[in-house]
Amino acid sequence: MKRSLLGRAWPGTVAVVLFVVFAFPVYWMFGTSFKDGKDIVAETPQWFPTSPTLDHFRKAVDADGFWTLVGNSFTVTLVAVALSLVIALFASFAVARMRFKGRKSFILVMMMAQMAPWEVMVIAYYMIVRDAEMLNSLPPLIAIYTVMVLPFTVLTLRGYVAAVPKELEESAMVDGCTRTQAFIRVIFPLLAPGIMATSLFGFITVWNEFPMVLILSKDPSAQTLPLWITSFRTTFGDDWGATMAASSLFALPVLVLFVILQRKAVGGLTSGAVKG
């Protein structure tokens, strides 16, 4: 009896400790951003904001060109994700439902592209974009980000298309639908979870992307929010309040989206990443 009680108690204790370990940095980010200055620079850390303030958020948002960066981040993210989704829908349907010569090579190319070490190729991108006189503009970023999320989107959607029973599509075609109609009326609605998962993943990837924009956009007019967070610390010295407020604002949409859609995302991520 005693042993089984102990046996039941330790996983719970460990789980609570681990929860604190994983959630604390996130809490600390939000917590710090609401603290007033003297709570932040306290010899004994204040675990909760004693007199909550929005000053740091004001300071972060008042930074030069903040709204330009917000606009850029949303433009780049939404356009790239939408583009890759449309392109990937076509490709994944072909790959999942049709047999054709070169199908295997196409899948392999996508799998290799998914592992492309983008971070390592920044110099070549810099030279190409510079030679095209397109440094400090959004289109190169959009093109790169589209291809960055495309392989994952194709491979994941391929799994979702393949999981739709072929009979559904066939019976729709027997009932007189064309292949296109069958796709729009039968397969597309069933793909909604897959589309959610892949766009979520794409959103997070593009929203967070740092090395490429660091190199291609020296001018604030074409920068995105990740640079806003890091540029802060050099501008303000060690103004942790403003840095954490900026990080919080940046992370909030991703955290909310991810927590809501996580269940769907896990299935999508595994089928794309592990199963290929």
Place this chain on the structure above:
Amino acid sequence: MSAQIDQVTAEPVTRTGKGGAPPPRRGRAAAGLPYLLILPAGVITVVVLGWTMVKNGLLSFQDLNKRQLIRRVTEWIGFDNYSDQLGSSDFWKVTLRSVLFTAANVVLIMVLGCLIGLLLARLGTKLRLLLALGLVLAWAMPTVAATTVFQWLFAQRFGVVNYVLDRLGWHSMADYNWTGSQFSTFFVVTVLIVWQSIPFVAINLYAATTTIPKELYEAASLDGAGPWKQFTSVTYPFLKPFFLATSFLEVIWVFKSFTQVFVINEGGPDRLTETLPVYAFVEGMGNQHFGVGAAISILTILILLALTAYYLRLVLKQEEDEL
């Protein structure tokens, strides 16, 4: 699961068998259709990714520094960039450092991630949701935000980590400068990467364990197998492909990680924490030796390919069997 579906659909689809021979026009259109559908994806990938690979290769054979960049001249120098790098002790030091850094991170991620995944499977619903929430929060944290938060956690003055270590009795850590030495900087980067990466492994492992038939465990415990024996005889064989794939994905992700290493300390102190991607960046963009940087990046990609060759071959073979 996708394997079964692929087998079912293995018959040629372009021939719509049921209603007799399809009209020839539609048949020809259908033969071209798949190519039309994959065309946009193929073209944009080749242009944006493929051409950059080629360009990267071309750049690595050029003497391309600030002068050539401004005057826009191309000076070919053959393999000089490569022989310089392969002959320099710096390059090999950075390579060894990157490999050790990757190995340490991946081992920590896989061991801790799997333990936490197995723990998730043992927990009751409430605690499982609580732990999963913590994991998901860490997983979802954007890399740049997470990196700045860890800088703040490990800050020399007013950082929580130093305060807690001091309170726990390690008083010399009260004002410890984490970015002051090679080892401590790598320690912070490793904690950050492991913290960020464990949720992916743990949650996916948990999801995978739910697919193991319960009967196998019942049979095992009837045979008198304890928890460890159950793990080695049921869980591990069942999840072996998962372990393999995840380990290699983590190798790829950790090896090419740039943001964490660069933002925490920009490769410092004294360039002692530069891993290969950061080294290529600092040499190429920072010191404006673009040709050298391109050569380093090609070598980095080759090393990454060598490290993951076993997995890549396996994936290719598996796909070949499946398709």
